[in-house]
Amino acid sequence: MTKGRLEAFTDGVLAIIITIMVLELKVPHGENFEDLKPLLPVFLSYILSFIYLAIYWNNHHHMLQTVKRVTGTILWANMHLLFWLSLIPFVTGWMGENHFSSPAVLLYGIILLAAAIAYWILQRSIIKEHGKEALLAKALGRDFKGKVSPVFYTIGIIGAYINVWIAGFVYVLVAVMWLIPDKRIEKALKEESKIKTE
Amino acid sequence: MTKGRLEAFTDGVLAIIITIMVLELKVPHGENFEDLKPLLPVFLSYILSFIYLAIYWNNHHHMLQTVKRVTGTILWANMHLLFWLSLIPFVTGWMGENHFSSPAVLLYGIILLAAAIAYWILQRSIIKEHGKEALLAKALGRDFKGKVSPVFYTIGIIGAYINVWIAGFVYVLVAVMWLIPDKRIEKALKEESKIKTE
Amino acid sequence: MTKGRLEAFTDGVLAIIITIMVLELKVPHGENFEDLKPLLPVFLSYILSFIYLAIYWNNHHHMLQTVKRVTGTILWANMHLLFWLSLIPFVTGWMGENHFSSPAVLLYGIILLAAAIAYWILQRSIIKEHGKEALLAKALGRDFKGKVSPVFYTIGIIGAYINVWIAGFVYVLVAVMWLIPDKRIEKALKEESKIKTE
Amino acid sequence: MTKGRLEAFTDGVLAIIITIMVLELKVPHGENFEDLKPLLPVFLSYILSFIYLAIYWNNHHHMLQTVKRVTGTILWANMHLLFWLSLIPFVTGWMGENHFSSPAVLLYGIILLAAAIAYWILQRSIIKEHGKEALLAKALGRDFKGKVSPVFYTIGIIGAYINVWIAGFVYVLVAVMWLIPDKRIEKALKEESKIKTE
Numbered sequence: 001m002t003k004g005r006l007e008a009f010t011d012g013v014l015a016i017i018i019t020i021m022v023l024e025l026k027v028p029h030g031e032n033f034e035d036l037k038p039l040l041p042v043f044l045s046y047i048l049s050f051i052y053l054a055i056y057w058n059n060h061h062h063m064l065q066t067v068k069r070v071t072g073t074i075l076w077a078n079m080h081l082l083f084w085l086s087l088i089p090f091v092t093g094w095m096g097e098n099h100f101s102s103p104a105v106l107l108y109g110i111i112l113l114a115a116a117i118a119y120w121i122l123q124r125s126i127i128k129e130h131g132k133e134a135l136l137a138k139a140l141g142r143d144f145k146g147k148v149s150p151v152f153y154t155i156g157i158i159g160a161y162i163n164v165w166i167a168g169f170v171y172v173l174v175a176v177m178w179l180i181p182d183k184r185i186e187k188a189l190k191e192e193s194k195i196k197t198e
Numbered sequence: 199m200t201k202g203r204l205e206a207f208t209d210g211v212l213a214i215i216i217t218i219m220v221l222e223l224k225v226p227h228g229e230n231f232e233d234l235k236p237l238l239p240v241f242l243s244y245i246l247s248f249i250y251l252a253i254y255w256n257n258h259h260h261m262l263q264t265v266k267r268v269t270g271t272i273l274w275a276n277m278h279l280l281f282w283l284s285l286i287p288f289v290t291g292w293m294g295e296n297h298f299s300s301p302a303v304l305l306y307g308i309i310l311l312a313a314a315i316a317y318w319i320l321q322r323s324i325i326k327e328h329g330k331e332a333l334l335a336k337a338l339g340r341d342f343k344g345k346v347s348p349v350f351y352t353i354g355i356i357g358a359y360i361n362v363w364i365a366g367f368v369y370v371l372v373a374v375m376w377l378i379p380d381k382r383i384e385k386a387l388k389e390e391s392k393i394k395t396e
Numbered sequence: 397m398t399k400g401r402l403e404a405f406t407d408g409v410l411a412i413i414i415t416i417m418v419l420e421l422k423v424p425h426g427e428n429f430e431d432l433k434p435l436l437p438v439f440l441s442y443i444l445s446f447i448y449l450a451i452y453w454n455n456h457h458h459m460l461q462t463v464k465r466v467t468g469t470i471l472w473a474n475m476h477l478l479f480w481l482s483l484i485p486f487v488t489g490w491m492g493e494n495h496f497s498s499p500a501v502l503l504y505g506i507i508l509l510a511a512a513i514a515y516w517i518l519q520r521s522i523i524k525e526h527g528k529e530a531l532l533a534k535a536l537g538r539d540f541k542g543k544v545s546p547v548f549y550t551i552g553i554i555g556a557y558i559n560v561w562i563a564g565f566v567y568v569l570v571a572v573m574w575l576i577p578d579k580r581i582e583k584a585l586k587e588e589s590k591i592k593t594e
Numbered sequence: 595m596t597k598g599r600l601e602a603f604t605d606g607v608l609a610i611i612i613t614i615m616v617l618e619l620k621v622p623h624g625e626n627f628e629d630l631k632p633l634l635p636v637f638l639s640y641i642l643s644f645i646y647l648a649i650y651w652n653n654h655h656h657m658l659q660t661v662k663r664v665t666g667t668i669l670w671a672n673m674h675l676l677f678w679l680s681l682i683p684f685v686t687g688w689m690g691e692n693h694f695s696s697p698a699v700l701l702y703g704i705i706l707l708a709a710a711i712a713y714w715i716l717q718r719s720i721i722k723e724h725g726k727e728a729l730l731a732k733a734l735g736r737d738f739k740g741k742v743s744p745v746f747y748t749i750g751i752i753g754a755y756i757n758v759w760i761a762g763f764v765y766v767l768v769a770v771m772w773l774i775p776d777k778r779i780e781k782a783l784k785e786e787s788k789i790k791t792e
Contacts, residue, residue, distance in 0.1 A: 005205060005259055007599060012213030015606030019614060020217060022680050024225065027618065027687035031695035050680070054673045058666075061599055072256075076377075079252045086220050086248070093225035101229035179670075203403060203457055210411030218415060222423065270454075274575075277450045284418050284446070291423035299427035401601060401655055408609030416613060420621065468652075472773075475648045482616050482644070489621035497625035 003070045006078060010060060013082050017089060018053045021046055024093035042096030045108075048171060049092040052112070055178040056085060056119070067126055077125045081118040087111050105167045106160035112171065113153040120146060149174050201268045204276060208258060211280050215287060216251045219244055222291035240294030243306075246369060247290040250310070253376040254283060254317070265324055275323045279316040285309050303365045304358035310369065311351040318344060347372050399466045402474060406456060409478050413485060414449045417442055420489035438492030441504075444567060445488040448508070451574045452481060452515070463522055473521045477514040483507050501563045502556035508567065509549040516542060545570055597664045600672060604654060607676050611683060612647045615640055618687035636690030639702075642765060643686040646706070649772040650679060650713070661720055671719045675712040681705050699761045700754035706765065707747040714740060743768055 025042055028035040060081075067074070091111050095104040123146070152174045159166030223240055226233040258279075265272070289309050293302040321344070350372045357364030421438055424431040456477075463470070487507050491500040519542070548570045555562030619636055622629040654675075661668070685705050689698040717740070746768045753760030 002263075005209060008206065008602065009209045009213055009255060011599060011603045012210055012606055013217055015603055016214055016217040016610055018676075019607055019610040019680055020221065022684060023221070023614065023617070025681075025684045027684065027691055029691070031692035031697060033697050033701075036701075047677075050677055054670075057603060058669060058673075065596075075256060076252075079256075082216075083245075083248055086217055087223075090220060090223045090225060097225055097227070098229035103229060103231050107231075107234075200461075203407060206404065207407045207411055207453060210408055211415055214412055214415040218419065221419070273454060274450075277454075280414075281443075281446055284415055285421075288418060288421045288423065295423055295425070296427035301427060301429050305429075305432075398659075401605060404602065405605045405609055405651060408606055409613055412610055412613040416617065419617070471652060472648075475652075478612075479641075479644055482613055483619075486616060486619045486621065493621055493623070494625035499625060499627050503627075503630075 003064060003067050006070055006075060007064055010064075010078060010082065011057070014053060014057045014060075014085070017086055018050060018057075021049055021089040021092055024089060024096060039096075041099045042093070045092045045096035045100075048175065049088050051175050051179070053085065053088065055175065056081075056115070059119070059178070063123065063126065067130070069129055071125075071129050073125045074122070074129060077118070077122040081115065081122050084111060084115040084118050088115075100164050100168065102160050102164055105164045106157055109153050109157040109160060109167055109171065112174075113150055113157065116146075116150050116153060120150075145177060149178075201262060201265050204268055204273060205262055208276060208280065209255070212251060212255045212258075212283065215284055216248060216255075219247055219287040219290055222287060222294065237294075239297045240291070243290045243294035243298075246373065247286050249373050249377070251283065251286065253373065254279075254313070257317070257376070261321065261324065265328070267327055269323075269327050271323045272320070272327060275316070275320040279313065279320050282309060282313040282316050286313075298362050298366065300358050300362055303362045304355055307351050307355040307358060307365055307369065310372075311348055311355065314344075314348050314351060318348075343375060347376075399460060399463050402466055402471060403460055406460075406474060406478065407453070410449060410453045410456075410481065413482055414446060414453075417445055417485040417488055420485060420492060435492075437495045438489070441488045441492035441496075444571065445484050447571050447575070449481065449484060451571065452477075452511070455515070455574070459519065459522065463526070465525055467521075467525050469521045470518070470525060473514070473518040477511065477518050480507060480511040480514050484511075496560050496564065498556050498560055501560045502553055505549050505553040505556060505563055505567065508570075509546055509553065512542075512546050512549060516546075541573060545574075597658060597661050600664055600669060601658055604658075604672060604676065605651070608647060608651045608654075608679065611680055612644060612651075615643055615683040615686055618683060618690065633690075635693045636687070639686045639690035639694075642769065643682050645769050645773070647679065647682065649769065650675075650709070653713070653772070657717065657720065661724070663723055665719075665723050667719045668716070668723060671712070671716040675709065675716050678705060678709040678712050682709075694758050694762065696754050696758055699758045700751055703747050703751040703754060703761055703765065706768075707744055707751065710740075710744050710747060714744075739771060743772075 091108045095108050098104045152170050156167040156170035289306045293306050296302045350368050354365040354368035487504045491504050494500045548566050552563040552566035685702045689702050692698045746764050750761040750764035
């Protein structure tokens, strides 16, 4: 099985998810800037989700470069990840429309957590197919970010009960942490190509 | 004619169908978890349709790997399949919004049946072009799943008259049956590449 | 300039247009089959537009196989075609929602006519770039279908004033005429590859 | 990192943005041509935004042909551009629905300005990675259009306060200016391929 079509399908789904979210920004009927005010929380939610989806696309892109064989397990692990990501426009809309109400912020964290777990499963299934000596396994190393993210999401979910700003702060923190590009895989790829040319 | 653009177009349409369905999950105005309750049937329908579309994408992917020439007949058989699949978001929404009412569950089965027939026609047109000795014909063999699915859908459609849970059970059963990846084509592909390298 | 990205973009836009149309099939609130009745004209319009867009994709696919160089003119002629095609979901929805009222059927014909002219311009700009001796120019030959379609659309547009069924009949007729795959380009391509191998 | 997937993702997002805009053209309930009249400003806004997005796709296409390495910085600069472009359907809808009210026309200009700045940042990050002697740097030369556009947008934004027609005129002017295809990069590419073949 070729990985080209898996990438193309994933790109398509992510491109649509990221763009469809903007439909939650419903065009207001009023014509003044004040009529945009109620949209501010939706807009802020949109920015956060846009960044999260961009991070997922970016990391997915890096991860698939290390893939040589696509098995049925990898394919379904990928579909499972896309399922949770496809729910992001819904929770983004709900969180925005209710001005960051506690239940919506909590649900947002649950979807982020579920997506993180789905990503981890996909990573595992790729490593299992390609072996511990494979590129991805080496690149991940201790995988600090991957391990710490679900912990943060859980803190966010619990925090949403106490004060939504705790959750909001944690979600932004994780996004910022991931925004720093993943040098590990890039490094490993470069080293491999070095070894080959030597 | 190249099959690359046929795959790309099919991927695009399937990616959009699978993602557009989430728009049926209308963001509720209330801010409590209870306000999500009426969405539960829509969400369950969404999961089922997501799995069905993922199965179609997966099987389509496998099937097209065996294709060497794309004729006008194959192209239109593919369009015909996409037409029925494009109606899945509509029936998913109707089934979910009416809390699995008998007519909606029945119509859902009819669309599944029509898509299954369209897939079978596409399969036939590929085999006809490539010959009985071709890869796909060998891979399918007795094609148990393909033959049994329409029977199950018909049972589901009739069952929806008596009790919607019969239909629901049958639809889930067929999905589970297909979720087991199609080893037949993978096997046939491997064997062919073996013969070539020998 | 490579034609790959032009094809990819066109495929993307056409895939979205064809799928977004289904959103005009608004999920009814009632749970009986009778609640679907008002959707019948929308559904019929959907089928017709689906076929038209599939024909455009198919013909576009064939035409671009003959393209060797993509110039700015070709690129913008392609965008111009996509613009008119992007209005098809709107006119389909209007025609369906008003149960084939005379103005909507007329506007539908105007959009079909505009798209046909845009397609013709695209064809001209490709032939101009590649020369009269080029593949596409030869393949088109007298281009019967291409010349007769705008005439039929005009008949449809005028007919919509008198009786919408005249227009409806003409639109279906043109679609059926195009459904017969375009053997001309396929033939010309085969002949060229023959000459090359000789 | 390969640029193929970056192009594919960008194409996908732009194709969706350009097509989703048409959903702002809400199908009217009336069946006469007069019922379309209130849609005229939305339609005009749609045409303008369609042209702008087509220009961005076109220029992006040209620019990426000069790219040899995709770094994390380039990738995120590209995401940043897509973010601003993804807001175009929203401002298009708002501007159209309020019949070109002053605040909406102003906001439209701000989004255009933000997208222009994002494009400039992307350009910078590509040149930084590939060096001043690289193809893009040479092709851009003095980059008249790129430098003059933000100035015009600013005039449009300020003009929207005084009279929306000033802004409208300026926005159309910039679009027309860009519609003239960018010969610079095409030229530079041709020269490079000449040098190589010599």
